[in-house]
Amino acid sequence: MSETNTARTVSGEDEVVDLCRDLIRIDTSNYGDHSGPGERLAAEYVAEKLAEVGLEPQIFESHKGRASTVARIEGEDRSRPALLIHGHTDVVPVNAADWTHDPFSGEIADGCVWGRGAVDMKDMDAMTLAVIRDRMRSGRKPPRDIVLAFLADEEAGGTYGARYLVDKHPGLFEGVTEAISEVGGFSFTVNENLRLYLVETAQKGMHWMKLTVDGTAGHGSMIHKDNAITELSEAVGRLGRHTFPVRVTKTLRHFLDELSDALGTELDPENMDETLAKLGGISKLIGASLQNTANPTQLGAGYKVNVIPGQATAHVDGRFLPGYEEEFLADLDRILGPT
Ligand SMILES: [Zn+2]
Numbered sequence: 001m002s003e004t005n006t007a008r009t010v011s012g013e014d015e016v017v018d019l020c021r022d023l024i025r026i027d028t029s030n031y032g033d034h035s036g037p038g039e040r041l042a043a044e045y046v047a048e049k050l051a052e053v054g055l056e057p058q059i060f061e062s063h064k065g066r067a068s069t070v071a072r073i074e075g076e077d078r079s080r081p082a083l084l085i086h087g088h089t090d091v092v093p094v095n096a097a098d099w100t101h102d103p104f105s106g107e108i109a110d111g112c113v114w115g116r117g118a119v120d121m122k123d124m125d126a127m128t129l130a131v132i133r134d135r136m137r138s139g140r141k142p143p144r145d146i147v148l149a150f151l152a153d154e155e156a157g158g159t160y161g162a163r164y165l166v167d168k169h170p171g172l173f174e175g176v177t178e179a180i181s182e183v184g185g186f187s188f189t190v191n192e193n194l195r196l197y198l199v200e201t202a203q204k205g206m207h208w209m210k211l212t213v214d215g216t217a218g219h220g221s222m223i224h225k226d227n228a229i230t231e232l233s234e235a236v237g238r239l240g241r242h243t244f245p246v247r248v249t250k251t252l253r254h255f256l257d258e259l260s261d262a263l264g265t266e267l268d269p270e271n272m273d274e275t276l277a278k279l280g281g282i283s284k285l286i287g288a289s290l291q292n293t294a295n296p297t298q299l300g301a302g303y304k305v306n307v308i309p310g311q312a313t314a315h316v317d318g319r320f321l322p323g324y325e326e327e328f329l330a331d332l333d334r335i336l337g338p339t
Contacts, residue, residue, distance in 0.1 A: 012134035020126035021106030024115035030090035032156035038065020053136035062164035075144035081177035082145035088154030207318035217310035
């Protein structure tokens with residue numbers, strides 16, 4: 001009997017957990033400023049796993065350590081447009097002290113794999129790899145070309161991952177007409193007989209801001225009218241407490257109509273508080289799909305209790321609905337006041 005007949009075939013299911021754990025153990029924290037380790041090791045790991053099953057992945061490094069891996073799988077019918085399946089290999093930085101399990105251990109406990117990226121999105125990277133490897137091992141060609149992309153820098157805007165590839169190597173995506181990745185939607189359990197699978201149709205635009213107030217530095221014991229911290233705090237407070245107007249896009253209106261039918265209750269987008277109260281776990285998500293948002297997320301100023309600093313800064317995560325960027329910018333001007 002030959003060895004191939006006796007060897008048990010490795011299935012995607014057998015190896016998906018190991019792939020995920022291996023990826024979690026590679027620290028790919030993205031601080032947005034190249035101070036992290038970068039995604040290079042993850043890109044090499046992914047490339048190795050794809051090459052093992054006969055693919056020819058390429059690694060693209062946009063900045064030292066910031067690397068993405070891309071491979072194309074030939075489909076049965078090469079005249080058909082291609083499908084892009086993409087994931088990101090970077091993760092948001094962690095404060096390890098807050099974690100029950102080491103965030104870079106890939107530990108298995110309580111029937112779960114633990115670690116940074118276990119749900120965003122080294123899990124899906126691993127599932128994609130496992131399925132592709134399984135198909136390649138069994139010689140099954142996809143009906144059309146598939147482009148696989150494992151990207152750097154998703155968590156800080158994509159400049160060193162997706163943006164870099166699209167700008168510098170657009171040929172990689174030639175013929176691609178659709179793409180699949182994470183967060184296509186969340187399931188929403190209405191009752192034990194009905195679960196809805198929400199499909200994402202578009203994303204909000206990002207408008208991250210850094211607010212800077214320049215004042216006059218001075219001693220904390222003096223009368224001081226021009227305090228940068230006071231000025232900035234007021235602006236941040238106004239912005240953080242502001243409720244942006246409800247704007248119902250065509251897609252959202254259609255979605256709420258369908259959801260009203262499924263729930264058997266009227267969901268009126270003009271009456272947002274009442275509508276969101278009926279939506280339980282997905283109310284934050286749906287609420288954010290009905291208005292622009294601006295959440296202050298970071299503050300910085302001062303270094304000593306008796307010194308008034310000359311400058312104070314704040315970062316704000318702003319997001320606008322499709323078609324409402326102009327309105328958002330005008331609202332910001334009005335709320336923040338003259339620059
Ligand atoms: Zn993600």
